[in-house]
Amino acid sequence: MLWAGPVLTANGFIDGWFDPGNGENGDGEPPGPATEGVILPPFRNCHTHLGDTLARGEVPDKLLAELVGPDGFKQRWLADADVAASITAGLREAADSGTALILDFREGGELGLEQLSRGAADAGWCVEQGAPQVIPFGRANGGWPLPSRNAGLSGLKDLASGAGHRMAIEARVFGGLVALHFSEVERESLELMLEHEPDVLVHLCNCSDEDLHAIAEKGLGVVVCPRSNARFGLRPPLEELLALGVDVGVGTDNGMLCTLDMLAELRFCREVFPDVAPDVLLQLACWGLDETLKKAKECKRLVDLPGGRILLSQPRVDPLEAVFDPRAKVLATRFTCE
Numbered sequence: 001m002l003w004a005g006p007v008l009t010a011n012g013f014i015d016g017w018f019d020p021g022n023g024e025n026g027d028g029e030p031p032g033p034a035t036e037g038v039i040l041p042p043f044r045n046c047h048t049h050l051g052d053t054l055a056r057g058e059v060p061d062k063l064l065a066e067l068v069g070p071d072g073f074k075q076r077w078l079a080d081a082d083v084a085a086s087i088t089a090g091l092r093e094a095a096d097s098g099t100a101l102i103l104d105f106r107e108g109g110e111l112g113l114e115q116l117s118r119g120a121a122d123a124g125w126c127v128e129q130g131a132p133q134v135i136p137f138g139r140a141n142g143g144w145p146l147p148s149r150n151a152g153l154s155g156l157k158d159l160a161s162g163a164g165h166r167m168a169i170e171a172r173v174f175g176g177l178v179a180l181h182f183s184e185v186e187r188e189s190l191e192l193m194l195e196h197e198p199d200v201l202v203h204l205c206n207c208s209d210e211d212l213h214a215i216a217e218k219g220l221g222v223v224v225c226p227r228s229n230a231r232f233g234l235r236p237p238l239e240e241l242l243a244l245g246v247d248v249g250v251g252t253d254n255g256m257l258c259t260l261d262m263l264a265e266l267r268f269c270r271e272v273f274p275d276v277a278p279d280v281l282l283q284l285a286c287w288g289l290d291e292t293l294k295k296a297k298e299c300k301r302l303v304d305l306p307g308g309r310i311l312l313s314q315p316r317v318d319p320l321e322a323v324f325d326p327r328a329k330v331l332a333t334r335f336t337c338e
């Protein structure tokens with residue numbers, strides 16, 4: 001069955017159709033019977049920790065450092081849990097809610113990466129829908145060696161002396177990307193961060209204006225995680241980042257703190273950032289970190305980016321309002337490689 005309705009393009013919504021069977025699409029009336037709804041590109045979740053998804057519901061009401069810092073709740077939970085099953089649960093939640101690309105920070109060194117492969121393989125449901133693609137950002141256990149070509153580093157203060165530099169260098173040698181949590185709870189050293197030559201920064205809730213200008217000037221990609229930050233009374237500087245022309249993506253962060261549902265993240269963003277136009281928010285969810293990822297692809301530091309479409313129910317006539325309406329649901333997904 002075809003899909004038909006408002007289709008989101010780079011220039012806004014146009015009436016059109018999509019064939020989930022063969023990926024064909026067109027403007028205007030569909031050439032056959034069709035399911036009606038809003039047709040979007042699949043979402044990109046630019047920052048997750050899939051491994052702790054099943055810890056949701058068990059998370060104590062504590063400060064961020066006690067939850068995710070070294071020896072915190074999360075580390076203890078991961079040590080005892082079936083992490084692959086937790087990753088499978090996170091992937092299902094992400095894909096069912098329309099996400100085709102996930103940038104996941106994998107704790108646990110080599111074993112953590114294996115758990116990700118196992119968790120993804122166990123999510124066997126996605127074969128007929130097309131599988132969502134996960135880009136793993138590994139982290140060395142004890143600082144050595146980096147288990148994947150991309151490095152996903154914790155905050156600077158949680159890194160053992162020299163470990164961050166070493167992992168960043170290894171990622172460069174492997175031809176991978178370097179991503180770093182930065183200035184989440186408190187302001188961190190811009191100079192020290194830049195020494196790691198990151199491609200992507202996550203959070204930035206406590207950056208100064210000068211820091212943000214320097215980050216924009218360096219052309220670094222930035223991922224904001226508003227729901228996760230709000231839990232700890234934090235707020236990312238999304239308006240400033242967009243005004244500075246920074247390449248921004250949106251992430252749902254720890255699976256134990258927030259669902260992997262990008263529609264939920266979008267609706268929250270609309271409440272927290274009323275000055276950011278809703279169509280801009282939707283673009284961030286669909287094409288987040290676009291410049292950074294395309295640049296990485298051109299340099300062969302990344303394989304293909306997923307494409308395809310998702311179909312949403314349309315509880316409001318205006319398609320943009322429909323996307324932000326809490327009644328809108330993902331009816332079907334078709335992920336492809338483009």
Ligand SMILES: [Zn+2]
Nearest residue numbers: 105181253254
């Ligand atoms: Zn994170």
